[in-house]
Amino acid sequence: MDKAILDVVASSAYVMGPKVKEMETAFAEYTGMKHCIACNSGTDALLLALKAWDIHEGDAVFVPSFTFFASAEVIAMQGATPVFVDVDENTYNMDPADLQRKIEQTIKNGKWVPKAVIAVDLFGLPADFKAIRAVADHYGLYLLEDGAQGFGGMLEGQKACTFGDIATTSFFPAKPVGCYGDGGAIFTNNDEWAALMESYHIHGKGSDRYDNVRIGMNSRMDSIQAAVLLVKLKAFKDYELVDVNKVAERYTELLHDVVKTPVVPEGYFSSWAQYTIQVRDEQQRAELQTALKVLDIPTAIYYPIPMHRQTAFRYLNPEENHCPVSDRLAKTVISLPIHPYLSKEDQDVICAAVRKELKGH
Numbered sequence: 189m190d191k192a193i194l195d196v197v198a199s200s201a202y203v204m205g206p207k208v209k210e211m212e213t214a215f216a217e218y219t220g221m222k223h224c225i226a227c228n229s230g231t232d233a234l235l236l237a238l239k240a241w242d243i244h245e246g247d248a249v250f251v252p253s254f255t256f257f258a259s260a261e262v263i264a265m266q267g268a269t270p271v272f273v274d275v276d277e278n279t280y281n282m283d284p285a286d287l288q289r290k291i292e293q294t295i296k297n298g299k300w301v302p303k304a305v306i307a308v309d310l311f312g313l314p315a316d317f318k319a320i321r322a323v324a325d326h327y328g329l330y331l332l333e334d335g336a337q338g339f340g341g342m343l344e345g346q347k348a349c350t351f352g353d354i355a356t357t358s359f360f361p362a363k364p365v366g367c368y369g370d371g372g373a374i375f376t377n378n379d380e381w382a383a384l385m386e387s388y389h390i391h392g393k394g395s396d397r398y399d400n401v402r403i404g405m406n407s408r409m410d411s412i413q414a415a416v417l418l419v420k421l422k423a424f425k426d427y428e429l430v431d432v433n434k435v436a437e438r439y440t441e442l443l444h445d446v447v448k449t450p451v452v453p454e455g456y457f458s459s460w461a462q463y464t465i466q467v468r469d470e471q472q473r474a475e476l477q478t479a480l481k482v483l484d485i486p487t488a489i490y491y492p493i494p495m496h497r498q499t500a501f502r503y504l505n506p507e508e509n510h511c512p513v514s515d516r517l518a519k520t521v522i523s524l525p526i527h528p529y530l531s532k533e534d535q536d537v538i539c540a541a542v543r544k545e546l547k548g549h
């Protein structure tokens with residue numbers, strides 16, 4: 189890793205150097221997608237996809253309520269309206285039946301035109317793409333896969349970041365493949381959209397960077413991040429993805445009798461961006477978090493506020509964004525430490541503490 193970084197420093201090609209092309213080729217190859225465009229973050233990747241599809245004011249885009257803010261934020265950044273869809277309580281991913289309901293409701297109320305669905309691979313598990321694809325196709329909607337947490341996951345042997353018409357990922361350090369700062373990527377097999385996103389991410393460039401044919405943005409990837417990602421991708425392929433799955437399996441073995449552990453349905457494979465359990469209620473969660481904190485065991489709440497309750501979205505009608513499962517999960521989920529390098533000894537300490545705290549209940 190040190191050599192990879194120092195080589196970039198020595199080359200002085202800090203932004204969009206040859207390392208970025210190399211990284212794009214490696215990530216396209218891993219997923220099997222025709223185009224990979226590296227950019228500055230997972231958020232920008234989503235935004236660039238919506239730009240390629242010309243999502244704008246008057247359009248409705250369907251997105252799960254239980255997700256990271258960026259999945260929904262980009263819709264509003266384009267001036268379009270996010271319509272929040274509830275999630276499945278076992279997989280934490282978009283509920284296809286509620287997607288259909290929310291599309292029907294949007295058509296009926298006639299204020300916005302349904303244009304796209306953003307399905308999120310939450311916590312590393314691919315969304316239910318068979319069902320979601322069927323609904324999206326039925327209504328003629330674009331399907332965008334937010335694979336920020338999903339890279340490395342699989343559904344019936346097909347890799348995450350290949351299910352959407354466009355798919356995106358993030359290389360923020362906490363994601364399954366993280367760089368040493370911010371980074372993101374976009375995947376598609378569509379040449380026309382790839383060319384548009386290539387242009388939008390460098391100031392709407394035309395034939396060169398000083399020929400600007402559309403209003404774009406600056407979302408280039410730093411060469412150092414690309415060099416880091418090439419090293420990380422190799423480790424991810426060689427052992428990290430396998431090892432993190434072993435850690436997750438062991439958590440489930442040691443905890444499933446005292447708490448609701450994550451569900452990986454038949455045919456699915458997770459890349460475990462998070463290991464998220466569900467406890468009884470907010471109070472039990474607070475007590476568990478405190479008990480673990482005393483032992484220096486970090487935990488996190490992903491996510492405490494569903495999108496339909498966010499202050500930034502208070503202008504939307506709550507009646508149209510009813511998501512009871514997301515509401516409940518926001519109060520009951522808690523994520524335990526997980527990464528490919530978690531030792532059995534540390535995991536035993538974590539599990540013993542969780543068991544001790546929850547057993548009485």
Ligand SMILES: *Cc1c(COP(=O)(O)O)cnc(C)c1O
Nearest residue numbers: 229230231256258259336358360
């Ligand atoms: C992290 C994340 C993003 C945004 O990625 P950044 O690289 O942090 O901009 C988008 N969607 C989801 C689901 C995420 O977890």
